[in-house]
Amino acid sequence: MSKLDVKLIALDLDDTLLNDNRQIDDGNVEALRECAKRGIYVVLCSGRAEDAILPFVRRLDIAGTEAGRYLVAINGCSIFDMHQRQQIFCRKVEPEILQRTNEIAESYGFCSEVYTPSTIYYPEYNEWTRLDVDLCGLKGVEDSNYKERLKEGYTKMLVPGEPEKLLKLQDELRAEFGERAVIFTSKPYFLEILPPNCGKGEAIQWLAHHIGIDEKTTMAFGDSMNDESMIRMCGYGVAMCNGLDAIKNIADFVTEKSNNESGIGDFLLKNVL
Numbered sequence: 001m002s003k004l005d006v007k008l009i010a011l012d013l014d015d016t017l018l019n020d021n022r023q024i025d026d027g028n029v030e031a032l033r034e035c036a037k038r039g040i041y042v043v044l045c046s047g048r049a050e051d052a053i054l055p056f057v058r059r060l061d062i063a064g065t066e067a068g069r070y071l072v073a074i075n076g077c078s079i080f081d082m083h084q085r086q087q088i089f090c091r092k093v094e095p096e097i098l099q100r101t102n103e104i105a106e107s108y109g110f111c112s113e114v115y116t117p118s119t120i121y122y123p124e125y126n127e128w129t130r131l132d133v134d135l136c137g138l139k140g141v142e143d144s145n146y147k148e149r150l151k152e153g154y155t156k157m158l159v160p161g162e163p164e165k166l167l168k169l170q171d172e173l174r175a176e177f178g179e180r181a182v183i184f185t186s187k188p189y190f191l192e193i194l195p196p197n198c199g200k201g202e203a204i205q206w207l208a209h210h211i212g213i214d215e216k217t218t219m220a221f222g223d224s225m226n227d228e229s230m231i232r233m234c235g236y237g238v239a240m241c242n243g244l245d246a247i248k249n250i251a252d253f254v255t256e257k258s259n260n261e262s263g264i265g266d267f268l269l270k271n272v273l
Helices: 014-015 026-037 051-060 095-108 129-138 146-152 161-179 199-213 227-232 245-250 263-271
Strands: 008-011 041-045 070-073 078-081 088-091 113-115 119-122 139-142 157-160 182-187 190-194 218-222 236-239
Touching: 008 014, 008 026, 014 051, 014 218, 026 041, 026 263, 041 051, 041 139, 041 199, 070 199, 070 236, 078 199, 088 139, 088 199, 095 146, 095 161, 095 190, 095 236, 119 129, 119 146, 119 245, 119 263, 129 139, 161 182, 161 236, 182 227, 199 218, 218 227, 227 236, 227 245, 236 245, 245 263
Parallel strands: 008 041, 008 218, 041 070, 119 139, 218 236
Antiparallel strands: 070 078, 078 088, 113 119, 113 157, 157 190, 182 190
């Protein structure tokens, strides 16, 4: 098989680039460094905020190169240029939607959270907020003026909690807001509320235009529903073999190896490098 023409590779983190210990295997690191050396943009593309992605940027050690300068955060709501040290793309959820979501979440007994690049804010600390803070690696702050804070608008609100109740909340929020917000579960116990028309796929399309490359030469790796837009919208969508069937069904390719077996590096060596 001839090699694929790829100019940009977008990479989900959890269960995709990261193994189950939340680390990047050597095989993935070596292949991605070789891609960057050949001038292929390597873009980490996560639901995490910017500061929570940086440890993985450091592990790849390509941020000083042109090919490693960008990262996509908050599921596509933010694009950060590490050379300019600034956000070059940002979308926020309307304050009214944040306030109403918090109100409905409270009626279910849930506690919502909002994100900045470095901090998670919430009205009270509980077992679910602790889980999110531990997973993200961001600073968590209990804010007594949380409801007032929501008036500013944020790139992302998250409601953590029991999966079955979250699905009911998801249905209620989708019915109320329609196309004014994107609402989905990124993990069974995390419900995310994001701005409309702003997924990982839309962010990668914007970035491709920004750096002047054809969308058809973009490639995305993912495993879950928050990767759906980039798997669908990039020129080459690659699902992890350990990913959801729904993602495998829309992908152009499925890796032969899992996230615990350097599945990305294996695929790149066979099909790109």
